[in-house]
Amino acid sequence: MDISDLQARQRFLVRQKLTLMGNRYVVTVAEPDGSEGEVVAFAEQKRLAFRERVTFYTDDSKRQVLFAFKARQVLDVGATYDVTDASENVIGLFRKNFAASLLRSTWHLQQPGAVESAGKERNMFVAVLRRVWNVIPFTDWLPFAWPYHFDFTAGDREVMSVNKRFGLRDSYVLDILSPDVDRRLAMAQAVGLDALQSR
Numbered sequence: 001m002d003i004s005d006l007q008a009r010q011r012f013l014v015r016q017k018l019t020l021m022g023n024r025y026v027v028t029v030a031e032p033d034g035s036e037g038e039v040v041a042f043a044e045q046k047r048l049a050f051r052e053r054v055t056f057y058t059d060d061s062k063r064q065v066l067f068a069f070k071a072r073q074v075l076d077v078g079a080t081y082d083v084t085d086a087s088e089n090v091i092g093l094f095r096k097n098f099a100a101s102l103l104r105s106t107w108h109l110q111q112p113g114a115v116e117s118a119g120k121e122r123n124m125f126v127a128v129l130r131r132v133w134n135v136i137p138f139t140d141w142l143p144f145a146w147p148y149h150f151d152f153t154a155g156d157r158e159v160m161s162v163n164k165r166f167g168l169r170d171s172y173v174l175d176i177l178s179p180d181v182d183r184r185l186a187m188a189q190a191v192g193l194d195a196l197q198s199r
Contacts, residue, residue: 006183016170022047045195067184083188092185117159119152162190
């Protein structure tokens with residue numbers, strides 16, 4: 001799927017695949033019935049990297065890079081992640097607001113020529129429950145199954161949302177409500193919400 005076709009889509013599904021070598025993510029177009037359609041990106045996060053980097057490919061053959069995101073800093077709880085296209089031109093960035101995220105995870109999404117949007121967890125109770133879950137002994141190998149949601153807004157305008165589906169496998173619905181948002185940037189942020197949430 002070329003960039004113009006990708007930009008015309010409004011709903012995507014993001015599914016995590018756990019492997020021994022690191023986290024992998026498959027991004028597909030969402031069909032009208034909610035099922036997975038065409039694969040538009042395959043992402044891979046390497047484990048134990050000094051500087052976090054996730055590369056998105058056109059498919060699981062990993063022959064063609066679609067885009068990537070990379071942390072500017074080596075270790076930083078409020079790190080900024082630059083999103084670049086296949087030629088390594090910056091198409092936007094996202095960063096975690098560490099202070100605001102102590103109780104309710106909050107991210108900022110920036111795209112050149114567009115108003116910055118902020119995304120935070122929709123439900124405070126679920127946000128606190130996730131934090132409690134993370135400190136209970138022996139739960140680090142058991143995923144948090146309850147759904148949680150992030151809403152991104154620019155002022156009063158809704159930009160996009162990321163909704164985790166109920167289940168033991170991490171699976172998300174990405175809805176892009178603004179036609180101006182670069183779909184690659186939105187997909188990077190959606191994967192980042194899963195891959196970087198504990199940082």
